[in-house]
Amino acid sequence: MINACAQQKAKPQDTEFYTPVPKVVTPGKNNFDPPSDAVVLFDGTNSDQWISADSAGGPAKWIVQNGLMKVNKAAGDIRTKASFLDYQLHLEWRIPENITGTGQARGNSGIFLASVFGGGYEIQILDNYNNKTYTNGQVGSIYKQHVPLANPLRAPGEWQVYDIVWTAPRFKKDGSLDSAARVTALLNGVLVQNNVLLKGRTEYIGQPSYKAHGAAPIQLQSHGDPSEPISFRNIWLRPL
Numbered sequence: 026m027i028n029a030c031a032q033q034k035a036k037p038q039d040t041e042f043y044t045p046v047p048k049v050v051t052p053g054k055n056n057f058d059p060p061s062d063a064v065v066l067f068d069g070t071n072s073d074q075w076i077s078a079d080s081a082g083g084p085a086k087w088i089v090q091n092g093l094m095k096v097n098k099a100a101g102d103i104r105t106k107a108s109f110l111d112y113q114l115h116l117e118w119r120i121p122e123n124i125t126g127t128g129q130a131r132g133n134s135g136i137f138l139a140s141v142f143g144g145g146y147e148i149q150i151l152d153n154y155n156n157k158t159y160t161n162g163q164v165g166s167i168y169k170q171h172v173p174l175a176n177p178l179r180a181p182g183e184w185q186v187y188d189i190v191w192t193a194p195r196f197k198k199d200g201s202l203d204s205a206a207r208v209t210a211l212l213n214g215v216l217v218q219n220n221v222l223l224k225g226r227t228e229y230i231g232q233p234s235y236k237a238h239g240a241a242p243i244q245l246q247s248h249g250d251p252s253e254p255i256s257f258r259n260i261w262l263r264p265l
């Protein structure tokens with residue numbers, strides 16, 4: 026009887042609220058164009074938002090031409106000048122049509138979602154259109170941690186699109202982990218990582234672990250394999 030009475034008195038308005046008000050964001054003309062609050066990291070004209078990821082820093086020496094930024098394997102990784110905490114990232118990349126090699130040595134690159142301690146947390150870029158490797162190291166994987174949910178890759182020579190949501194790890198004052206990093210990622214519009222918890226920084230050999238850090242740059246990998254270098258275009262993010 027008490028429940029019935031309470032239900033009679035309840036109104037729809039009891040569960041409707043008007044604050045906080047979401048900020049207005051003007052979307053791009055197309056969904057792959059940067060929205061009004063985006064930080065544009067590469068628009069096809071120059072690599073000014075990037076520097077060399079080696080300890081000396083200095084200008085990024087990847088090749089910018091025809092609206093693309095191509096990996097320069099002699100120059101090594103590059104990273105953003107700015108640091109970010111949590112964000113939504115859009116990035117497009119292309120494996121050359123004439124790609125050669127097998128396994129991990131075929132169009133290998135990657136995005137270190139936070140560039141820390143000379144490495145970071147890598148989501149893999151690799152040509153797995155018709156190329157097998159260990160599944161926790163294929164395209165869409167959180168390298169050696171999370172196998173992708175699908176392989177929606179297009180053929181070499183076609184553009185591939187990553188949309189990634191990164192939640193940075195948080196650390197306590199004593200440096201111990203407070204909350205693990207999280208990643209949600211879509212590759213070519215298909216969900217490949219669904220809010221996965223990371224075990225720590227990417228390790229090629231051995232188990233991942235955490236070491237305290239704050240906001241960090243984003244790093245693009247220049248992998249040492251001998252296959253043709255890949256290209257990037259249209260890179261932007263929205264800090265969250």
Ligand code: MG
Pocket residue numbers: 133134135147149150246248
């Ligand atoms: Mg890689």
